[in-house]
Amino acid sequence: MLKAENVNKDHKRAGEIIRALINVNLEIYAGEVAVIQGPTACGKTTLLNVLSGLDMPDDGKVFLDGENISRATEARLSTIRRQKVGFVFQDFNLIDALTAEENVEALLWPESLTSKDIEKRALAALRDVNLLDRKDHSPRQLSGGEKQRVAVARAIIHQPRVLFADEPTGNLDPESGNSLMDLLVKLNKDYKTTIVIVTHDEKIAQKYGKKRIRMDKGAIISVN
Amino acid sequence: MSTLRLIRKAFLLATRSKRRFITFTVFYASLIALTAFFVNLAFKDWLAHIYFGPNTIFMIIVLGVSTFMSVLYALIIVSNRKTEIATLKCIGWKNGHIWILVSGEIMAVTLIAFIIVVEVFFHITSIAAYILAISRPTSQVQAIVVVQFVPIVITFLFMLGVQIAGILIANRKILKVRPIQALQKIA
Numbered sequence: 001m002l003k004a005e006n007v008n009k010d011h012k013r014a015g016e017i018i019r020a021l022i023n024v025n026l027e028i029y030a031g032e033v034a035v036i037q038g039p040t041a042c043g044k045t046t047l048l049n050v051l052s053g054l055d056m057p058d059d060g061k062v063f064l065d066g067e068n069i070s071r072a073t074e075a076r077l078s079t080i081r082r083q084k085v086g087f088v089f090q091d092f093n094l095i096d097a098l099t100a101e102e103n104v105e106a107l108l109w110p111e112s113l114t115s116k117d118i119e120k121r122a123l124a125a126l127r128d129v130n131l132l133d134r135k136d137h138s139p140r141q142l143s144g145g146e147k148q149r150v151a152v153a154r155a156i157i158h159q160p161r162v163l164f165a166d167e168p169t170g171n172l173d174p175e176s177g178n179s180l181m182d183l184l185v186k187l188n189k190d191y192k193t194t195i196v197i198v199t200h201d202e203k204i205a206q207k208y209g210k211k212r213i214r215m216d217k218g219a220i221i222s223v224n
Numbered sequence: 225m226s227t228l229r230l231i232r233k234a235f236l237l238a239t240r241s242k243r244r245f246i247t248f249t250v251f252y253a254s255l256i257a258l259t260a261f262f263v264n265l266a267f268k269d270w271l272a273h274i275y276f277g278p279n280t281i282f283m284i285i286v287l288g289v290s291t292f293m294s295v296l297y298a299l300i301i302v303s304n305r306k307t308e309i310a311t312l313k314c315i316g317w318k319n320g321h322i323w324i325l326v327s328g329e330i331m332a333v334t335l336i337a338f339i340i341v342v343e344v345f346f347h348i349t350s351i352a353a354y355i356l357a358i359s360r361p362t363s364q365v366q367a368i369v370v371v372q373f374v375p376i377v378i379t380f381l382f383m384l385g386v387q388i389a390g391i392l393i394a395n396r397k398i399l400k401v402r403p404i405q406a407l408q409k410i411a
Contacts, residue, residue, distance in 0.1 A: 054314060054404045075318060082316025093311040097240040106312070109233060110226050110321040154315065 001030040001194050002051055002162060007060035007070075009046055020046040021057065022218040028211065030161070033188050033195045035209030037202070043218040044198045045166055051196065052085055052164045053077045065161060082107065086155030086193075088165040092147040094139040094154075100146075101126065101135040104153045125153040128190075129183060145176030149183065156187060162194040163187070169204060177201075181208050230321060234328020244304070245333065248297050252337035253344075255290045256383055260341065262286055263382070264375040287382055294330065294390030301326055302397040313403035319395075326394045334387055338380055345371055 009021040020043045028034045028051075036044045049055035050062055053069045062070040069080060081087075094103045104122040111118075126132045129149040139147055148168060155163055165184065169177030185208060188195050199205055205212055214222045238245055265279035274280075302309065309322055371379075 049404055078313070078316050078318045080316075081314065085316075087314050089311070089314075093307060093314075095237075095308050095311070097237050107315045109229055110317055112226055114225070115229065 001032075001065065002026075002028040002196070003061075003063040004047075004051060004057075005061045005063075007047075007050060007057040007062060009043075009050060009055070009057050011046070019218050021050065024060070024218075024220055026051075026213065026220060026223070028194060028196060030194055031188070031192045032211050033185060033208060034197070034211040034213060035205045036196065036198045036213045036215060037200060037205040037209070038215035040200065042215045044200075044215055046218075047215065048164055048166055048196065048198045052087070052162075053080060082110070083158065084161045086158070086160035086163040088148070088151050088155050088163065088168045090167040090170040092139070092144075092151045092171070094147055094150055096139050099136050099138055100131065100142065100150045100153075103139070103150055104157055107154055107157055121157050122153070125157040126150075128156065128187070129153045143176075144172050145179060148172060148176070148180055152180070152183060152187075156191070156193070159191060160193060162196060165195065165197045167198055167200070169199070169201065177204065178207075184208075226321075227324060230324040231328045234325045235332045237325065238329040238332040241304075244300065248293075248333050249337045249340070251293055252290075252333055252383075253340045255286060255293060256338055256341045256379060257344070258286045259283065259290060259382060260345070260371045260375060260379040263379050264371040267372065267375045267378070287386060290383065291386040291389050294334075294387050295393050296390075297333065298326070298330055298390035298394035299397065301329055302394050302401075306401055309398060309401045310403050313401065319399055322398050323391075323395050326398060327391045330387055330390050330394065331384075334383055338383060342376065345376075 004024050004026040007021055007024040007026075008019075011018045011020050022043075024047060026047075036047055038044050046055065050057050050070075051064075053062070053064070053072065057070050060070065061068050064080065065084065067080075069077065072080070094100075095106065098106065101119075101122050104125050105118050108118045108121065123132065123135070126135050129152050131146060131149050131153065134142060134146060139150070142150065148171075152168075155165075163184070168184070169180055172180060181204060184195055184197070187193055197204075197208070212222075212224055213220055262279055262283035266277070266283045269275070269277045269279050305326075312322055312325075313319075
């Protein structure tokens with residue numbers, strides 16, 4: 001499903017070169033729930049960005065479903081994101097001017113589908129995250145946990161092969177965080193979606209990570 | 225189908241950003257009214273073979289201000305929506321899709337402002353015609369038309385044209401927004 005081969009990535013900050021990823025080799029199989037954990041600034045988010053095609057490695061290759069995405073064009077990456085990949089961000093990143101339903105639909109607006117079809121899928125996704133009764137509310141009217149569930153609904157409306165989540169519980173209280181993680185695990189069971197989560201929360205990693213990838217200083221130190 | 229949908233959604237997004245929408249619609253309406261007024265005067269000059277009279281110069285000045293407003297509006301839209309644009313790129317929107325959304329917002333404000341101005345001109349003309357009709361002969365009606373039809377059409381085409389500058393600037397800015405920005409906190 002996802003494979004990283006000898007991936008290296010540097011960042012330039014204030015004239016200094018920071019080695020964010022050092023010779024990373026990793027394989028995540030279809031249907032797994034993988035948790036990438038480690039201390040702050042260990043390279044977790046950089047690894048997520050590279051695995052998802054949001055960022056390009058300086059060296060090495062990244063394969064998604066057998067396709068080398070580390071050298072794909074931006075147009076091809078856009079198509080891959082729209083068809084195979086879902087994202088859940090720590091800060092939800094919902095569009096305030098749109099309702100919950102419209103935020104979920106937004107992913108499919110560029111597709112050649114009828115509006116009815118898009119609406120049907122959005123409602124199904126909101127049903128999966130138990131938020132159908134709040135579909136006409138704007139993000140400002142939703143709690144943090146509800147916003148994150150809308151974000152998850154947006155991430156699954158197109159039934160992606162893999163869902164990437166960067167600290168999805170980072171801005172939630174513990175109860176909402178656990179509820180969200182239960183939801184992600186349920187989606188993994190129901191739809192066999194591969195889930196890759198970045199977290200610094202040891203409890204989340206222990207409870208939900210079927211595959212735990214520990215990182216430190218840009219390198220993977222263990223996979224179990 | 226998807227292009228028309230994106231244009232509809234652009235209009236929706238434009239009208240939902242109430243403060244920005246109202247502010248720029250009022251600005252554009254004022255500029256369109258001024259442009260139409262000077263185009264009307266300049267048109268009469270052109271018919272009299274005066275091609276660079278003061279009315280034409282004022283018209284060019286107002287068009288210049290309109291172009292500036294168009295660019296400013298485009299920059300404000302892209303700047304305010306940077307995280308949203310980055311998020312849309314993360315979830316699979318191409319630059320072209322986002323361009324339709326932003327350009328649609330710019331055109332939505334222009335069209336609505338234009339309709340408002342035309343509506344106001346009609347009302348002014350109707351009220352003036354009514355007053356004249358009850359107090360003077362109807363042959364005077366032609367003189368009270370605020371802006372003639374051809375200058376209205378020319379104004380509309382000019383205003384569409386000046387939006388091109390804003391749309392091109394918006395496109396350049398959109399291309400520079402990287403999807404990864406959606407994952408970074410705005411300080």
